[in-house]
Amino acid sequence: MGFLDIRNVTKSYGQVQVLHRVDIQVEEGEFLVLVGPSGCGKSTLLNMIAGLEAISGGEIAIKGRVVNGVHPSKRNIAMVFQSYALYPNMTVGQNMTFGLEMHGVPKPERDRALAQVAKLLQIDHLLDRKPGQLSGGQRQRVAMGRALVRNPDVFLFDEPLSNLDAKLRVDMRTEIKKLHQKLKTTIVYVTHDQIEAMTLSTRIAVMNKGHVQQLGTPKEIYDTPANVYVATFMGSPAMNILPAKVVVQEGAHHAQITDSEGAPQLLRLSQTNLAAGQEILLGIRPEAITDPEGADRKSGNIVSLKNRVTVTEPAGADTFVTMTLGGRDTIARMRADASVAAGQVFDFAVNMEKAVAFDPKTEERIAP
Template sequence: MGFLEIRNTTKSYGSVEILHDIDISVEEGEFLVLVGPSGCGKSTLLNMIAGLEDITSGEISIKGRVMNGVHPSKRNIAMVFQSYALYPNMTVGQNITFGLEMHGTPRAEREKALAEVARLLQIDHLLDRKPGQLSGGQRQRVAMGRALVRDPDVFLFDEPLSNLDAKLRVDMRTEIKKLHQKLKTTIVYVTHDQIEAMTLSTRIAVMYQGYVQQLGTPKEIYDTPANVFVATFMGSPAMNIIPAHVVMREDVPHAKITDADGNEVLLRFSQPNLAEWDGREILLGIRPEAMTDPEGADRQSANIQTLTNRVSVTEPAGSDTFVTMVLGGKEVVARMRADALVRPGQRFDFAANMEKAIAFDPKTEKRIAP
């Protein structure tokens, strides 16, 4: 049994079910990220763990204790909100220790806990200021301090970085990661940002339309997505999804695709089980970094396939150059070295790492497992 157990949990408003049979087991010290687009149910699920939303059916337990119907104040959880939710008339120190004071914690213990948390978050010099005198990043540290000072069983983060600018968001992401590595706390973190999900988590639950589409480590989610939604949601730029047909050549399955000029392209698969799909349509998934220039191709791969195609657009991006072409009637993005000599309109030799290619069933959009 996990430290935090979510079993067959649903949530309905009237006759409309918005969360469907959620099953997630979180181990002690794990960093679970709930990620998905707006409206997928991730914040609702977090609120159910916190006790801010009732559970329609199923069960949520923490440390073996069932939480259904237990008041939020009795769950020993701490929540960090997107809006910080600081009291404007209190100092930073008062904001951090207010919860302890309400629980009757002696003054000496409060001051000791405040000093430890302030030092950990490097906000010792801010304790006498009011929230209105702080930057966004400083307010977020105070909100985190208020959660940390209580030493809860589970920390819940609801899109805590979404109000920060891009650079500060990256900095705070690193701080949260370091904090988790140091304290080994159990965290459930909600975000719509897949970069946050990949960099922070030990495991990710990708959600869409009230269902958990896939639960796994960042590597599992990225390398072996369960379906087309996960494949295209996780990763920037997104995985290319290309209509193709499976054809057999010398008993080896190949993907048959048309290029920008209508020519037939054959790419050899590394998945032998696709032989049973001979003559059938599939969706070929390949990430931009697996479609590159020959000099930049992975030297460790045993299956680099070359194809020549016309370049539509080039986008220099500092350390990389992104190249757009058309394959199978779809725009496909290739990720190349910054100094790759490629220009719009030319026919260019691309290198596809077919060891990284994934086949999806076009009807169910689920991955065809090896």
């Protein structure tokens, strides 16, 4: 039993089922991120944990207590909304302690909690200001502070950084991470941003069309995606997914794939439980395709591949190189100073230890 248990939870609106038997256990102190595209059901699930949406089937329990039908105010949860939801006529301090006041917490206790949290979030100098006098980042801190003063069992974050500009979003991401490491709070966090999911979480639930596609650590999700959807959703640029056929030569397994000229190339597979002639989808992350000097020296399976470069894109610390493999655009991630140009035939180094095989029919990963 987890600290927060989501057991076979479903949600329907009339005949339309938007969540399908979601089953997740969240341990105390864990940072779970629900990630997926718009409409996948992640915010609906968060609202059901909060009590803002009714549960159609299954159970949600917090600290062993089933909360189906329990009013949001009785669940001891705190929620940070995308819109901040601050009262414009109240000061920062009043916004942060309003919930405590409504729950009948004595003023000396409210003041102590406010001082402690305001100092933690470095907003103690803003307590007498109104929300309209604050920047977006400051409002976000106030919204977080309002949740923290409550000292709830579970914190729920609903895309809290989506209204911030790119730099501030990165800064606030770091602040939330540091806050979690310091307080060891239990957090369920909703986002459509896979970078946020990877950097913040202890575990990720990747969702699509109301189903949890995969639940695991960031490393598990990234290195061993359960299916093609997870492989292409998590990672920027996305994993390359290439049609290939298994060829066995002299006891070694290879993925046969066509190059930019349509000629067959063999890439030696580390995975050996595939049958000769078997059609697969070969998944390779962009960083596993590079120049020979930039290849991972710890890998025991670096394969050379000559292919024509289509496009190069300098991106500061990296250079992204596009070529054609298996009839599809394929992206390689190289060092900034890699000497490569569009139109040339380049000697790529492919780390096949990082390759993943998927079934073309089911799109599920074929386990080694």
